[in-house]
Amino acid sequence: MGFKVFRLGFVSVYLSAPMLDGFATGASFTILTVQAKYLLGLKIPRHQGYGTVVVTWINIFANIHKTNVCDLITSAICITVLVAGKEIQERYKDRLKIPLPTELVVVGGATLASHFGNLNHHYGTSVSGHIPTGFIPPQVPSFSLMPRVALDAIPLAVISFAFTVSLSEMFAKKNGYTVRPNQEMFAIGCCNIIPSFFHCFTTSAALAKTMVKDSTGCQTQVTALVILLVLLFFAPFFHALQKCVLACIIIVSLRGALRKFKDVPAKWRASRNDAVVWLITMSATALISVELGLLVGISFSLICIIYKTQNPRVSLLGRAGDSDLYEDMEEYQNLVPPSRVRVFRFQAPLYYANKDTFLKTLYKAVGVTPFLEMTSRRKAEKKAKKISMTQAQANGDTNNGDVVVALVQRQLDFHTIILDCSAIPFLDSTGLVAFQGLLKEFAEIGVRVVLACCNTSLIDTLQKGQLFGKGDKDMSKMLFHTVHHAILYANIQQPDKSSEDSVL
């Protein structure tokens, strides 16, 4: 059973905190559902496959008339005592030096009551029955079971590994050492493969126990001897223990995860993204299945990140006073837009999934869509030529046509677009094509596009794509270290036109 944990350590990186939280709550809800029948003393076969929660609840309500009253009463008492114990524990934890042994008291009391009241015989309650003690002789694990448990084992392995690593990193930080995830993974793998020959459960880390041990000063595994004693000698005493008591303990221990429902509105206010990830993961885990819930959670978290890069913040920049700093004109006040130049900033990697956004937002920001502009210019040109031709025919003057065309082309109030690439970490091949297209399109309507603040990996990509022409001959004309340099250059290049325009 405890096999196949030789997995890649990188998976745990993709488990975000809200996703794990949602997964824990969803899984708790599933466990609660599975245990609920014991509370009522119902005998329902366990549902396998998708939608366990829904199917099980339907079964429970369909069989609710078969409820064992004795089990129900015992459950109610146990839950009350356990919740009360936990509440007292939480409220007075500063004064209590040791944790309250509520579970021990409940199990002991219930066992005694059941044994001496002979509840099993009188009321037909289900009891734990025979619990074997001692060790079972070692045995090769049954390989025929492996295909059946393989699917369930994957989320178990991922989750237990992620928990172990995050726990060990927590304590590593506290006690001042470092943890190598892959080494840990190897250790957990061994901890699961060797015991599989001895009828063991899978190994994992438990936060609560580790905390207690750390705070009481444990440093090695010798403390496990206590559990050994229980295993060897005390188990038979629990023969008469009702199953519902164990179910109560499990359900009450899930309180923490289930209580997270209350935090959802606060989470929503703090970060909508986190709240949505939590809800989606929780719903998928509870409603479909635990494994698919994990998958949905991981995928959805990643899609959220992708979505953010797809809809990045874009801005037109303006100059701050007389400095050479340029900032977002929507966010800061008193910025002066540079004359006859547009400075556009795109804050995300530029790749296939957001190149359309890039182009659209750029067109919108500068107020011009080059190919539409081209079409309307061509039409205007045709019209103007027609008019001027008729005029020219009337006047006998043949040069007038060109002048009108020149006038039509002089509509834009800027001659250069500066792309501030400081917040573009990388560019993929589709992004490169978008850049190339952009340059060409704007060149057709007489607008120069230059780049500022590119990082070196971006420059490499652009050079490979021959954006600066052969041998990078246009590089000094197109690539500037700062927005300010680019603006100075742009205004030097076009002084005649701006003066010409000021006359118009």
Added chain:
Amino acid sequence: MGFKVFRLGFVSVYLSAPMLDGFATGASFTILTVQAKYLLGLKIPRHQGYGTVVVTWINIFANIHKTNVCDLITSAICITVLVAGKEIQERYKDRLKIPLPTELVVVGGATLASHFGNLNHHYGTSVSGHIPTGFIPPQVPSFSLMPRVALDAIPLAVISFAFTVSLSEMFAKKNGYTVRPNQEMFAIGCCNIIPSFFHCFTTSAALAKTMVKDSTGCQTQVTALVILLVLLFFAPFFHALQKCVLACIIIVSLRGALRKFKDVPAKWRASRNDAVVWLITMSATALISVELGLLVGISFSLICIIYKTQNPRVSLLGRAGDSDLYEDMEEYQNLVPPSRVRVFRFQAPLYYANKDTFLKTLYKAVGVTPFLEMTSRRKAEKKAKKISMTQAQANGDTNNGDVVVALVQRQLDFHTIILDCSAIPFLDSTGLVAFQGLLKEFAEIGVRVVLACCNTSLIDTLQKGQLFGKGDKDMSKMLFHTVHHAILYANIQQPDKSSEDSVL
């Protein structure tokens, strides 16, 4: 059949060019496999489910002794003629004004040969058989088939929609108008739902036909009348046509997609990422199934982007001459590292999947891991105290202990870390926690962390996370507009210590 195309338009955004290329090649390979049996005249039941390609090829080789020689010869002739036709077409396309009707010639010739040679009767070749003409009366589509075709319909719908949108955008650009993807989607949805009552195939756009029509000047749908004529009157003539001829035409038409295998090395040199995406998508499509191939391709492309943001470029910055510009010291030469300050730049959004990378690369770049530093300091402190205590006991001097401790703490050659956030577009809640932890950790070892070049959305997130203390009281001490300002501030704050250190 042609149902369920009311899908969200956003899906097409996730189809990257190398992914679509790989998918087309993989799908072509699948079609080639399915058609291969007709070339040999084999009668093999079509394999359903995963691994069609592998299973079909195994079946073909298992049944290869049953090859129909007549079909094989016909196929060889047809393929030779078709390939030759295509090659001539490509080589002399400048001189040829109309496309060569090779397919028409082959179909015509093969039909005549088959009809007059009576190949079906003599050699048992498979023929098209009866082809119905005219229109079939309208009929409600069979809803009972829907669950069986639903899964196949999803990739069909996505791909056909993506092709249509990208085609229409191409021609929109050429002819100067814009396309609204959602409106297009609605149109395609109608084009598929209404004909489903008339026994039609699904509607989609075909690049080749659109190109031909566009270049010959078509603008409306009237040209479709030609096809209507074929449907109504010419179909019965093809009764004797061998199936292998049709298979040949299909296979030869896949040449373009299959020839992309040759481009893989060039692709690999241009962009490894694109080549890997292409290979993965192609393999998944060919080896597993067309639907899963699409899913794998989309997921893998996204994972590549995520991976890039997980392993971003990080750098320590140095000053360029006397300017106030700071750049990557590894990439540019002759930069001066600022004295006693480290400037660190991280070029990616900071979120749950890369916060560990962020912390690790930062620790490595500045050469200090705060919590390890704390531990070693505590140890050194203890040791120093012990020594000084013994010394003090020997000398009768009690102040010496503190002096030694102070000496131990003065190991680092910098007092401030400046995080250049200009390339961090956004921060999620986990990233925020990482920032907070960072500040606290470095504060413990006496290093100040300040931020420079944050964009406004980043500042919002940091304010919400109370990184600047209550009421943002520390904002002016921690947030600077440029790296240069931050360095100036840091050196003003710590002048005494640096002078003190220069003495030491």
